[in-house]
Amino acid sequence: MLSPGSDVQLRKSRASGVSSASVREHNALSVIAILREHGPASRADLVRRSGLTRPTVDAIVESLLADAVVAHTGNQTVPPGAKGRPGQLLGFNAGRNTAVVCRSRRDRLEIRLTDALGYTLAEVAAPIDHTPEAFFREAAEHISHLVSTVPGAGPVAAASVLIPGLINRRTGASISHPPWGWADVPVQAALSKHLQIPVTVLNHASAAVVGEVAHGAGYGHEDVLMVLLDFGVGVGVLTGGALLRGADGAVGELGHSRVERPGRLCVCGRSGCLETVASGRFIQEEAVRIGGESSAGRTLAELSALSDRRVDLMLAGAADRLGLAVSGLVNVLNPSIVILGGTEFAAGAERFFDSFRRSVQENSLPANAANLEFALAGKDSEWSGATHAALEHMPARLRPRQSFGI
Ligand SMILES: [Zn+2]
Incomplete structure (x- = not known):
């Protein structure tokens, strides 16, 4: 939202040679952001919230109505006894595209x-x-x-x-x-x-980190390490508020880091990958080996609820191995938060999360672990992030204000 000094900013922008068209568009995006974030408002509300002048707001609103980015949504309710006509309410037209x-x-x-x-x-x-x-x-x-x-x-x-x-x-x-x-x-x-x-x-992990920062546990953080634990293990990384791409964009395959040699055969065709000792696939296979077919297809939370000592030991071992691998990334990337989960398999897995967090803290450098926050994600991170990714490529006036450079 623009501060009340926006018109001052606007004059400075003109003085510095920024085109009036780009200033107009900047102001229009500010008005749209107010309507997106606060819901329907009258023109008087927009003047008050934006700090822009009434003629500027009127011109922006006419342009946005013509573009169908905003629409009339009804009239303000007037308190009993109040004078004057109710103002027309304007709302962000989220269904335009x-x-x-x-x-x-x-x-x-x-x-x-x-x-x-x-x-x-x-x-x-x-x-x-x-x-x-x-x-x-x-x-x-x-x-x-x-x-x-x-x-x-x-x-x-x-x-x-x-x-x-x-x-x-x-x-x-x-x-x-x-x-x-x-x-x-x-x-x-x-x-x-x-x-x-x-x-x-x-990929799912990149979407998950965007989802958690846009709407979840990572909100307000700019340096985030998201460990997406499902059948495999993926990592999504946000650094300085932007999604980490890498040279080819092939970021995040922590699950196929080799942690044992020779180790078990992995789905990638190699052996000894982290996924062979600390993934949903490994955990579910081990649960069946320990408890038989009745343990097949269970989530982490369901497996913990069995209160089977052998299953608990297996889960603690997997959480420790995963934490050990993630501690290396914490030392390299220095995130402010590590988020685990983001899938139906890992949702609600509090005990596994506690073991994982302990392992990351114990194995990271103290300087990197000192202020590190942790969060267990719900199951919808990747949906939320994938939606944000699509919206970042909508027509400019319909995009969310926060961009992760996707
Ligand atoms: Zn592998």
């Missing part, structure tokens, strides 16, 4: 249609073929069908897709995802061609 958010799971594709505030308008989940050509065709068909189920929804302006495995963030290609047989699959290019809109491709 929509976004599509896709999350690929092991055997299915989940798709949400959201408005420009990220609220879900409709969703669908469908089995999907992992052959690249079939995947793109079927995804486009599911998206078209979903959009058609919401009559009156604004045109889809942007999409994001969560894909497991290594992603090239520069090209939006899947570098490698062995379980699907994917190698150098041009996800972004193919889906952009099918959908005719900007498509952002992210």
Whole structure:
């Protein structure tokens, strides 16, 4: 929001040669931000909150009404006995454009249609073929069908897709995802061609860190290490408020760091990876080995609730190994918070989280661990982050104010 001294800032901007068009747009974005964050307001409210003059606000509002970015939402209620006519209320028109958010799971594709505030308008989940050509065709068909189920929804302006495995963030290609047989699959290019809109491709851990910082435990932090614990182990990193990309964008594959030699065979084709001793896959396999088939498919919280000493020991060992690996990243990246979880498998796993936190604290350098915060995430981090990623590519006036450079 602009401070009451905005007009002073505006004059300074003119003096420093910033174009009047960019000042106008800056002021328009400030008015939009007020409506996004505080809900409907009258023109008088906008003048008061923005610090802009009434003629400036009037001009901005007319432009935003013409662009359908704001709309009239009704009249202010006037207290009994008050004089004067009620002011017309203006609201952010979140339905002007929509976004599509896709999350690929092991055997299915989940798709949400959201408005420009990220609220879900409709969703669908469908089995999907992992052959690249079939995947793109079927995804486009599911998206078209979903959009058609919401009559009156604004045109889809942007999409994001969560894909497991290594992603090239520069090209939006899947570098490698062995379980699907994917190698150098041009996800972004193919889906952009099918959908005719900007498509952002992210892995689950990168989306999770964005989600936690935008709306969750990482809110207000700029240096965040998110450990996404699911079947595998991924890491999402925010440094200085921006998503860490790396040279090719292939950031975050902590699960395939070798911690044992020779070690067990890993899904990546190598052996001794962290995932072979501290992932959801390892934990669930060990739980079945200890407790039989009745333990299959349980979450971390459910396994803890069994109060089986052998299961507890196995979980404590996995949490310690995961904490040890993460402590190395803490020493390198110096985050202000480490967030664990972000998946249905890890949600509510308080005891596992306590063991993990202890291990990170004990194994990190004291200087890095001294002020380090920890949080256990809920299960929706990656959805929230993927939605934010799509919204960052909406038309400029519809984008969220906070950008992670996705
Ligand atoms: Zn591996």
